[in-house]
Amino acid sequence: MGYGVNSDSLDRAVAMGxxxxxxDSGSTDMGAYYLGxxxxxxxxxxxxxxxxxxxxxxxxxxxPVLIGNAGGAGGDPHLxxxxxxxxxxxxxxxxxxxxxxxxxxxxxxxxxxxxxAGKVQPMPGVPDLTLERIxxxxxxxxxxxxxxxxxxxxxGAEVVLAGRACDSAxxxxxxxxxxxxxGLALHMGKILECGAMSAVPPTGRDCxxxxxxxxxxxxxxxxxxxxxxxxxxxxxxxxxxxxxxxQGEPEGILDFSRVxxxxxxxxxxxxxxxxxxxxxxxxxxxxxxxxxxxxxxVLGGIRDPFLISRLDEYIAxxxxxxxxxxxxxxxxxxxxxxGRDGVMGEMEPHRGRVxxxxxxxxxxxxxxQEVAHDVAALLEARMIGFTYPGAKTRTxxxxxxxxxxxxxxxxxxxxxxxxxxxxxxxSELTSLFPIELAKVGAR
Amino acid sequence: MTxxxxxxxxxxxxxxxxxxxxxxxDAIFKDEAAYDQVRxxxxxxxxxxxxLFNVPESRILSIHEYPAGRVIKFNIVRDTSSGDFGDxxxxxxxxxxPLISLExxxxxIG
Numbered sequence: 011m012g013y014g015v016n017s018d019s020l021d022r023a024v025a026m027g028x029x030x031x032x033x034d035s036g037s038t039d040m041g042a043y044y045l046g047x048x049x050x051x052x053x054x055x056x057x058x059x060x061x062x063x064x065x066x067x068x069x070x071x072x073x074p075v076l077i078g079n080a081g082g083a084g085g086d087p088h089l090x091x092x093x094x095x096x097x098x099x100x101x102x103x104x105x106x107x108x109x110x111x112x113x114x115x116x117x118x119x120x121x122x123x124x125x126x127a128g129k130v131q132p133m134p135g136v137p138d139l140t141l142e143r144i145x146x147x148x149x150x151x152x153x154x155x156x157x158x159x160x161x162x163x164x165x166g167a168e169v170v171l172a173g174r175a176c177d178s179a180x181x182x183x184x185x186x187x188x189x190x191x192x193g194l195a196l197h198m199g200k201i202l203e204c205g206a207m208s209a210v211p212p213t214g215r216d217c218x219x220x221x222x223x224x225x226x227x228x229x230x231x232x233x234x235x236x237x238x239x240x241x242x243x244x245x246x247x248x249x250x251x252x253x254x255x256x257q258g259e260p261e262g263i264l265d266f267s268r269v270x271x272x273x274x275x276x277x278x279x280x281x282x283x284x285x286x287x288x289x290x291x292x293x294x295x296x297x298x299x300x301x302x303x304x305x306x307x308v309l310g311g312i313r314d315p316f317l318i319s320r321l322d323e324y325i326a327x328x329x330x331x332x333x334x335x336x337x338x339x340x341x342x343x344x345x346x347x348x349g350r351d352g353v354m355g356e357m358e359p360h361r362g363r364v365x366x367x368x369x370x371x372x373x374x375x376x377x378x379q380e381v382a383h384d385v386a387a388l389l390e391a392r393m394i395g396f397t398y399p400g401a402k403t404r405t406x407x408x409x410x411x412x413x414x415x416x417x418x419x420x421x422x423x424x425x426x427x428x429x430x431x432x433x434x435x436x437s438e439l440t441s442l443f444p445i446e447l448a449k450v451g452a453r
Numbered sequence: 454m455t456x457x458x459x460x461x462x463x464x465x466x467x468x469x470x471x472x473x474x475x476x477x478x479d480a481i482f483k484d485e486a487a488y489d490q491v492r493x494x495x496x497x498x499x500x501x502x503x504x505l506f507n508v509p510e511s512r513i514l515s516i517h518e519y520p521a522g523r524v525i526k527f528n529i530v531r532d533t534s535s536g537d538f539g540d541x542x543x544x545x546x547x548x549x550x551p552l553i554s555l556e557x558x559x560x561x562i563g
Binding site: 241245 | 471
């Protein structure tokens with residue numbers, strides 16, 4: 011959600027008879043900036059349009075509306091951003107309902123305590139957690155499972171706005187609350203979370219439906235222009251995950267190794283055979299963003315064949331001359347050369363095949379925006395004026411497209427916490443995610 | 454018969470994030486025959502992939518096959534996490550191009 015929900019598909023799905031509407035609107039995918047800065051990823055206007063569509067569709071028929079990863083990264087500022095949008099819609103459309111806000115921003119004390127207890131593991135590729143890393147984070151969130159959604163519904167919420175949540179849990183919460191097995195429900199949620207990405211042609215901007223059965227479920231495309239096939243569902247199950255058939259959830263591990271797919275109609279596929287290996291004690295994934303500095307950038311193009319043939323020397327020379335004028339600690343320079351190895355860096359097998367023109371993105375990281383800006387200004391002057399033997403031009407090395415020449419892009423964040431903690435008690439599945447209930451609009 | 458390249462067998466090639474520290478690469482095959490032939494060829498191994506992407510084998514986290522999705526998938530640990538200073542691809546996208554020309558040995562018949 012937040013990219014422009016297809017309203018025709020939503021209407022069709024509702025007409026086919028729904029029990030609940032779910033929407034996922036966030037991820038770690040866009041980097042740590044959003045979690046660290048507290049800013050939303052999506053456009054406010056599009057988010058308002060999308061929330062408005064599903065709120066009206068759900069409330070008109072008494073269907074619970076569950077929105078997870080509201081505002082993107084799951085911090086309190088993100089949840090507040092989403093709450094303001096919901097309240098604005100309610101005022102403008104004259105809607106009234108009970109709203110649950112489920113918080114996912116965490117007090118650092120809990121994670122420190124779990125780390126001291128030896129109950130924290132890094133996600134693959136992530137360094138081990140330390141107390142210093144926890145302390146350095148601007149903001150830490152926990153990724154909730156289905157329980158807080160179920161709790162909010164049982165306490166009378168008609169609309170749930172939740173912070174950081176497992177995308178599967180948003181869609182699994184209602185069926186689990188009606189007695190469907192957690193594994194099957196979570197598997198269904200994994201398929202619905204990207205909308206019609208499991209359909210052909212795939213897109214995250216269209217709706218997808220699931221019909222739950224005793225021990226299977228059917229995936230249905232409400233849009234007649236799309237099909238759901240065994241292959242389209244299976245291919246999507248591996249999308250953006252490390253393992254194709256083992257996927258971690260707070261309560262256990264989903265296992266798709268025995269799953270069967272059966273085409274049940276033109277637009278429908280039945281899925282069965284999901285296994286679920288429950289943990290003895292549930293786990294929660296924590297995500298924390300540390301500010302590593304502030305960035306300023308200089309962007310330019312080079313068309314000069316003599317300079318292109320000496321790019322490494324040019325970059326090293328500009329870097330060295332600039333840093334020799336910098337008094338402060340904690341300043342880093344980084345160069346991306348498009349047309350050579352801009353996308354792949356050291357992974358580029360064709361680094362030697364440089365085009366007739368290259369784009370150069372020079373970045374400065376410093377401990378304040380002021381210092382980053384000043385160093386980038388020094389760098390820009392070196393970039394245009396750098397001299398070398400064999401040069402055929404002077405003080406004209408780069409074509410800069412912008413005035414201002416130096417652009418400040420703000421703080422840079424890193425996911426310093428991306429770790430899974432074993433809980434001390436099952437009750438923490440809900441107690442870590444406090445629920446705030448509020449009446450919205452006039453009754 | 455000359456060797457063919459991976460691009461001749463696939464419907465799609467992807468690279469995307471599997472979390473901020475891992476990039477997952479997916480080769481989704483045209484049909485079961487293509488999937489089976491490439492799987493049997495054994496070219497998706499740590500040594501070959503490490504050489505192709507110029508990374509140490511220790512950064513090839515895992516390689517998986519999933520027949521129902523006609524997918525062979527492998528994972529590379531990033532040297533810079535998504536969005537950190539020095540990252541080149543926040544979504545982990547566009548890093549699959551070297552796979553295009555991965556050579557798939559032809560199979561002898563009989």
